[in-house]
Amino acid sequence: MSRSTRLDIDLSAISANIAVLREITVEQKLMAVVKANAYGHGAVAVSRHIESQVDALAVAFTEEAVTLREAGIAAPILVLEGPHAASDIALAAKLDLWPAIHQSQQFEWCQAHIADLSQIWIKVDTGMHRLGFELEELDSIRNKLSHAGGTDLTLMSHLAAAEHPDNALTTSQARRWSELTQRWDGQTSLNNSAATRSAMGYRSDWARVGYALYGGQIEGMAADDRLQPAMRLTSAVIAIRQVPVGDSVGYGGRWVAQRDSLIATVPVGYGDGYPWSAADGTPVSVAGQLAPLAGRVSMDMITVDVTDCADVEVGSMAVLWGDEPHIDEVARHCGTIGYELMTRFTRRTPVRYLNA
Template sequence: MTETAVAIIRPQALANNLRRIRSATAGCRIMAVIKANAYGHGLERIARLLDDVDALAVAGVCEGIRLRDAGIRQRIVVLEGCSEADELNAAIAHQLEIVVHDQSHFELLDGAIEQEMLDVWIKIDTGMGRLGFDPADLSDVRKRIEGISCVRPIPRVMTHLASADDPDNPLTLEQVRRFGDAIGHFTGDVSIANSAGALLWPQTLEPSLSLDYKGENWVRPGLALFGASPVTGKSAREMGLEPVMSFESRLIAVKTIKRGTGVGYGSAWRARRDTVVGVAAVGYGDGYPRHLQSGTPVMVNDRRAALIGRVSMDLINIDLTDVPVAAVGDRVVLWGGHLPIEEIAARAGTIPYELMCRLSQRVGYRFEAVDSAGPEEQSLGVS
């Protein structure tokens, strides 16, 4: 049985986006960020498709363990670090690298069961105001880390860019300066650039007078891998990216209503003419935003049509009057392909990240074969 709401995942697009990132970051290492179920694309399957990147990054230890249980052997970095002893010991047992960003981590590390040596990244806060040590404290933090017996003595330092998506915001270069001041003449690996940093800010990618290091530079692409633009005012197409996901459903009813007839809960939309209405089997129960307004575009048989009436849990209504041919069973694209997710996110007052990540458990997944022989269907979260 086929789900009516499905996410079509295109490995070829993922490969193209990775090539685009590599071309922009020549000489850098790639740490592919696949947290939040690979931005809603399916954690284990996406990890297998990214088997040639240098490392993977996830939010928490549980995601890292899922990848190890799925047979993923690449380096895996846990971006949120660990907050409990059991969590830390599990990270060590599964050979996960953790980010150290808070004083509380020192006590955890001191008490760790020394099963194996642990690789860590030190995070400093250069302007995000979120996780990370004060840059002025980096020297003391490094000394403290070096004194912990279970930590491998290989220095690695990272930060996170707060406004790299805005090409006119001076904060990014200020963060690079603060990072460079903190590390000084540093011998070790660094990581600064997210998706926007990798594609827009070459100053984050190589040594300079203000960024003096001898080691590897690791970029951490996330959103760009999945084909959404990480840059304000630039489309994915303009950035050379292709959407990996297409969120789709199908028509389960088509009928004609008279002028003046209300559609949906509250009759929030009324026909101004005799109207052909299509009903598609998708709603907020699948992750399609409930507050999208009438007029939001969908694609039916490769033509734009408009959402009408309120989004309900399982169904939406579509004005098909100007679609020449539409019938029960026809494909409806909610976003993806020629309907950019950025456009739908803007209509919903949110960002592409949220739309990708909010797809519910009842949405089916189909991974297109790399050789284009046809899609392979699977349910959400199944490896």
């Protein structure tokens, strides 16, 4: 088969990033966040590759954890949203999952299986106001859990703007977290990629790292060049044409040639996961040279202005993101974040694993 559009996942890059994160997290245990199909990288393949390199894995909800257990993943798995129903707790007990609980109904569900849950994480709301017990509820929930069974308890919270350590929201969350952890004698977990990278010294026995694991850079923070992108979206040119000055290219005629131009058509579109929102000028590497997107993204194709590129021909390789252009750079041109680009792949895009 001849289709050139493909997602390459370099598993050795994820291992290299884990080594870098181990250096940064020093005494923290490292939990690899593999929710949303490991941020689009393939949860089973990634988890298999890294489970012996990290201390635990984290997913968003029970079904994601079940998929990993069914694939033979034996590492501890934290379920970040905790149970959505009582049946999720029965599964957690059966499959040795660690539920995070953040509201009182989940506590009720836990009670029936508490002896079979090796860990429960208690999530508190320090200010993000998405999930978590109120701070005043913590003592009572901890007492109830201890009374019900004495399973290991870890205190967790989540920062809403960790990439900005000095802003008012972060400092207020950090203050509340510090107050809470002073009277907490068990394990704690606060740091995501941004908090881990900013190394602000919040108490956190467990770092829960997702985006940096895959080589993503955090918007608003200086890039850490040691983190390597693990994902590369590639394709190859299928057509080249001359477009005279004044003519437009693609749907709606959005891009209009300001000079006689050479346009390359690449068979990747929003049906594959390349964002429709990509603006003219979004960088695409064609035959090893960066060139600007020219015209609206179609379902199956994009058009690129390769007038200034040398040696572009049918079959020339195109890199939509990878080492260059970096996914975060592409995301900026699309009015989104690299997290969204990583996670929006469709089944249509073939995946190849490198260095398994």
